Amino acid sequence: MAYSTINKSTLYQNQVLWSGNDTARNITGVGFQPDMTWIKGRNIDVPNNVFDVVRGATKHINTSATTQESTQVQSLTSWNSDGFALGTHDDSNGSGRTYVGWNWKANGAGSANTDGSISSTVSANTTSGFSIVSYTGTGATATVGHGLGVVPKMIIAKNLATTNAWIVYHEALGNTSYLMLNTTDITQVDSDWNNTSPTSTVFNLGTQGNANGSTNAIIAYCFADVAGYSKFGSYTGNGNIDGTFVYTGFKPQFVMVKKTSATNNWVMMDNKRDPFNMMTEYLLANDIGVEGTGLNFDCVSNGFKLKSNSGGTNTAGGTYIYMAFGQPIISNSGTPATAR
Numbered sequence: 001m002a003y004s005t006i007n008k009s010t011l012y013q014n015q016v017l018w019s020g021n022d023t024a025r026n027i028t029g030v031g032f033q034p035d036m037t038w039i040k041g042r043n044i045d046v047p048n049n050v051f052d053v054v055r056g057a058t059k060h061i062n063t064s065a066t067t068q069e070s071t072q073v074q075s076l077t078s079w080n081s082d083g084f085a086l087g088t089h090d091d092s093n094g095s096g097r098t099y100v101g102w103n104w105k106a107n108g109a110g111s112a113n114t115d116g117s118i119s120s121t122v123s124a125n126t127t128s129g130f131s132i133v134s135y136t137g138t139g140a141t142a143t144v145g146h147g148l149g150v151v152p153k154m155i156i157a158k159n160l161a162t163t164n165a166w167i168v169y170h171e172a173l174g175n176t177s178y179l180m181l182n183t184t185d186i187t188q189v190d191s192d193w194n195n196t197s198p199t200s201t202v203f204n205l206g207t208q209g210n211a212n213g214s215t216n217a218i219i220a221y222c223f224a225d226v227a228g229y230s231k232f233g234s235y236t237g238n239g240n241i242d243g244t245f246v247y248t249g250f251k252p253q254f255v256m257v258k259k260t261s262a263t264n265n266w267v268m269m270d271n272k273r274d275p276f277n278m279m280t281e282y283l284l285a286n287d288i289g290v291e292g293t294g295l296n297f298d299c300v301s302n303g304f305k306l307k308s309n310s311g312g313t314n315t316a317g318g319t320y321i322y323m324a325f326g327q328p329i330i331s332n333s334g335t336p337a338t339a340r
Contacts, residue, residue: 006229009327012105012128013230013254015272017042020097022088024074027101030083035106035123036132036221037076037084038063039091040283042098042273042291046091048283051076051084054110054123054132055219061158063181063266063285069160069217100273100283102254106132115145115201122147129224139214143202146222152198153232154323156181157211157220167210169194169203170321172234173260179321182286184263228328232321234260239316241296243306250326252299256285257312261319264312269297278307301328 006012010031018027036052047062057078061069074087084101086093093099110123110132118138124131124147131147137159146152155169166181173179176191192206203222205212211220225231231248238244253271258264266285273281279297296307304324306314313320 006127006226009229009250009253009325012125012130013325014103015254015270016083016101016103017272018099018101020090020092020094020099022093022095024077024085024087025093026080026083026085028080028083030101030103032103032105033079033081034084034103035079035108035125036104036130037079038102039076040100041091041094042100042283044090044094044097045288045290046097047288048285049075049091052123052132052219052221053079053106053108054121054134055160061160061219063166064288066163066165066182068163069158069219100270102268102270104128104130106130110134113145113147115147116143116203118142118144118205120144120146124148126150127226129226129230131222133220133222135218135220137205137209137212137214137216137218139207139209139212141207142205142212144205144220145202146198146220148200148222148224150200150224152203152222152224154223155198155203155220157218159210159213159216159218161216162209162213164210164213167193167208169198170232170234171197172232172321179258179260181266184265184286186263187260223323229325231324234319234321237306237309237314237316237318237320239309239314239318241307241309243309243314245303245305246322246324247303248324248326249302250324250328251301252279252297252304252324252326254325255279255297255299255304255322256324257320257322259312259315259318259320261317262311262315267295267312269295271299279304299326
């Protein structure tokens with residue numbers, strides 16, 4: 001595990017809300033210049049669109065589908081020091097529509113990395129344990145450099161050139177196992193995906209086309225644990241409205257949860273749509289639908305407690321994985337940290 005020098009988590013991961021107006025504009029208030037921005041409409045059925053600086057502005061991929069990367073010149077048009085600029089597209093700036101943008105800081109447009117057998121372009125932030133990795137698949141067993149300097153706990157990858165599903169590695173699933181971000185499916189097992197654990201320098205690929213299609217452009221988002229800032233783990237539900245407590249070591253500001261033992265959605269919660277406890281409003285990474293309510297995450301100083309018995313977050317005996325980002329009440333330097 002990396003150990004945090006982060007005293008303000010919102011300099012590395014943050015959410016921003018806005019109402020669309022059909023006019024090209026800047027969205028500010030992120031607190032840093034993002035390197036990855038994930039946009040979802042809240043009150044309208046629109047795709048989950050992910051943008052990153054390595055691929056470039058206007059190029060988006062949809063987590064709720066298997067579609068190839070596409071370019072939309074009126075979507076996210078650039079990033080700036082406190083957010084990003086939007087055009088007039090309905091997916092991100094339609095009049096009368098509300099939106100959320102989840103943002104992460106990497107390290108700019110990226111640089112060459114030759115740590116793996118496949119050369120990659122990597123934008124890595126070793127402080128916050130996040131990297132954006134672009135590479136071209138070979139269709140043969142290979143390794144790819146990720147630039148984190150520590151072992152990634154979660155990797156989300158998409159073949160940009162095909163309609164292959166999104167593929168997700170999570171340490172709690174183990175080698176050869178994966179989930180698909182665009183579906184409700186349970187854990188899949190395939191030794192052609194990745195049968196060797198990632199290292200501090202590379203992650204491993206088999207011959208599966210989702211993350212290693214021959215001559216195909218691939219993008220991967222890699223995440224590592226950083227004590228007091230980010231956590232990637234698993235828990236077992238208890239089926240009670242006084243549910244399981246999940247220890248993170250910080251107060252979560254963004255949480256994504258997926259049931260692995262049965263079909264269910266990828267649930268996303270954050271502290272901007274719910275600025276006061278509890279977090280109740282959710283969106284789904286695998287679905288275009290509008291925002292729902294009632295899942296009830298009680299976010300406290302050192303983790304979150306499930307306060308509903310929804311199948312997506314807390315069935316009795318159900319197993320779940322999660323990713324969480326947030327802020328400790330006391331930083332590693334011993335000074336008080338800002339928390340909501």
